[in-house]
């Protein structure tokens with residue numbers, strides 16, 4: 001099994017779990033309580049976190065896309081999805097925080113492609 005070396009820099013805003021109606025994934029639409037909020041979101045926290053679907057788990061869901069994207073590219077894609085949600089609800093405070101992670105991963109990917117960094121494991125980005 002392929003696992004991410006990096007931690008996804010989730011800032012626990014809960015927006016993705018409040019807008020699952022926007023997800024293209026069938027499993028998410030099935031958990032929609034009717035207003036876009038996941039039935040498992042309790043007090044802005046996932047109540048089934050340890051057993052949440054693969055589609056809610058960046059590390060595990062990467063396996064499906066590992067033949068297309070590097071780990072850092074996959075994380076950047078998901079960061080951009082978070083930023084899209086944050087922009088939609090106008091949360092500039094969250095956008096500022098997530099944009100920092102976006103820049104770090106953009107820089108890392110650019111450095112990797114220019115051979116400045118050759119081993120992904122040399123990067124230590126934590127939320």
Ligand code: SF4
Pocket residue numbers: 009010011012013014015016017082085
């Ligand atoms: S929208 Fe992004 S940052 Fe916010 S809880 Fe979901 S994964 Fe984490």
Ligand code: SF4
Pocket residue numbers: 016017020031038039040041042045046047048049052053056
């Ligand atoms: S199962 Fe948990 S992580 Fe997945 S959308 Fe629902 S509350 Fe969010």
